[in-house]
Amino acid sequence: MRNLPAAAQFADRFHQSDAVIDAARSLASEFHCAPLGATSTHVLSMLTRLARPASAIDVGTGTGVSAVTILSAMPPGGVLTTIDTDPQRQAVVPELFDVAGISRHRARMITGQSQNVLSRLAEKSYDLVFLDTDPVNHLEIFPMALSKLRAGGVIVVNNAMAAGAVANPADRSATTSATRRMLTYVSEVPNTERVLLPVDAGLLALIRAD
Numbered sequence: 001m002r003n004l005p006a007a008a009q010f011a012d013r014f015h016q017s018d019a020v021i022d023a024a025r026s027l028a029s030e031f032h033c034a035p036l037g038a039t040s041t042h043v044l045s046m047l048t049r050l051a052r053p054a055s056a057i058d059v060g061t062g063t064g065v066s067a068v069t070i071l072s073a074m075p076p077g078g079v080l081t082t083i084d085t086d087p088q089r090q091a092v093v094p095e096l097f098d099v100a101g102i103s104r105h106r107a108r109m110i111t112g113q114s115q116n117v118l119s120r121l122a123e124k125s126y127d128l129v130f131l132d133t134d135p136v137n138h139l140e141i142f143p144m145a146l147s148k149l150r151a152g153g154v155i156v157v158n159n160a161m162a163a164g165a166v167a168n169p170a171d172r173s174a175t176t177s178a179t180r181r182m183l184t185y186v187s188e189v190p191n192t193e194r195v196l197l198p199v200d201a202g203l204l205a206l207i208r209a210d
Helices: 006-014 019-030 038-051 065-073 087-100 114-120 135-147 162-167 174-187
Strands: 055-059 079-084 107-111 126-131 149-158 192-197 203-208
Touching (some): 006 038, 055 065, 055 135, 065 079, 065 087, 079 114, 135 149, 135 174, 162 174, 174 203
Parallel strands (some): 055 079
Antiparallel strands (some): 149 203
16 A cells, blocks of 8 residues: 555545446556556546536546546546557557446547647647646646636646655655646646645646636
């Protein structure tokens, strides 16, 4: 089990499990990538249900924990654009859609660098963007993601607190420093409402008002 405080471990056990999400987590260990934490997964699901996005972007799809979560919580006609650098990881995700009863036609899966793919997507055309990439790149990617949102759209960022390291002034690692710079940038974005949640590695949610 991850090295979490007792309260966080209790919260993880509290949530109802999902067989497809559990399968995606198992695949993540095989591909040596870190899946979205259990509590963060449920928060993402709730935010998606509240936002009711017609179109969404999943940046850093991995083995599909976030993609299955978002598509399961979107309205039936909702379409998700997924982005990941690893085609082998992405190749396993459609099979999870099948098991979850999600039509593959609802997902547009793109392999490539996040920045390159985002630059080609239409601006102000999406209702939800989920970012789960290397925190070192968050500051570069966040403004691009923000530009894709319609008014009232939501951005959710995983690993937004570097697993709590941002609270330690002595930690000046590249990841922690980059995360602090991203949070400073977000705190200065006008016409937005935001919340930073100390769950799992940290979850940031922001609503664009204009």
